[in-house]
Amino acid sequence: MNFLGDVVSWFADGAHWQGTNGIPHRVEEHVLMSVAAVLAAILVAVPPSLALGHLRRFGALAINVSNAGRAIPSFAVLVLSVYIIGIGAKPAFICLFVLAIPPLVTNSYVGMAEVDPEIRESARGMGMTAWQSVRHVELPVAMPVVLAGVRTAAVQVVATATLAAIVAWGGLGRYIVDGLARQDSVQVFAGALLVAVLSILTELALALTQRLVVSAGLTHRHPGKNEPFVGAATTAESDLTPTKERTSA
Secondary structure, eight states: HHHHHHHHHHHOOGGGGGTTTSSSHHHHHHHHHHHHHHHHHHHHHHHHHHHHHHHHHHHHHHHHHHHHHHOOHHHHHHHHHHHHOOOHHHHHHHHHHHOOOOHHHHHHHHHHTTSSSHHHHHHHTTTTOOOOOOIIIIIIHHHHHHHHHHHHHHHHHHHHGGGGGGGGOOOHHHHHHHHHTTOHHHHHHHHHHHHHHHHEEEEEHHHHHHHHHHHHHHHHTTTTTTSSSTTTTHHHHHSOOOHHHOOOO
């Protein structure tokens, strides 16, 4: 109880809510770094993944590259970036950017590749061009899966952005790193609690955004898509299997 009381007192201290080391400023740094990394990853990963999903080609390659990226420890990327670039914001950004890529690639490809071929044929039968079909038919149908990938990437980035403090950057990780240096367990706990709360709020905000953006009818087409990696590689590889082979099987 004394420890929890000390944590409450830490949050109640006005000095922790103002200045460059105050909670509002650290939250702002944390959010800006996370948003920048996720947006950059979306711009790089989503368009080519959607294109490959539309063509239903190179699915196994896209999934395997994505899985390989997930296997690389974020801390390893951070350390390598520090030795190449130096300390500061740049290595932290690269680390978070690499972390966000895999779920975006996987979900964007799988979401587009899983669009029912009959829906595509219906769009063509209505006189739509390939681009019109992608924009007005296929992309809205794939949107629940794509946004699930964005949610996964965003939450991972927000949770991992604490590593930025190790390379002399700001964010909520400063409370953890500085607290460990001073052996201040209260500050370490407070920093970890702030990161956890921010991650939960990120998930809730993006879940609400997904609910508002995606048609209610489409959400029932993809139950359980908040676990985007389960069976993703199998789905992508099955989409690449010729129809005759599936029939004979």
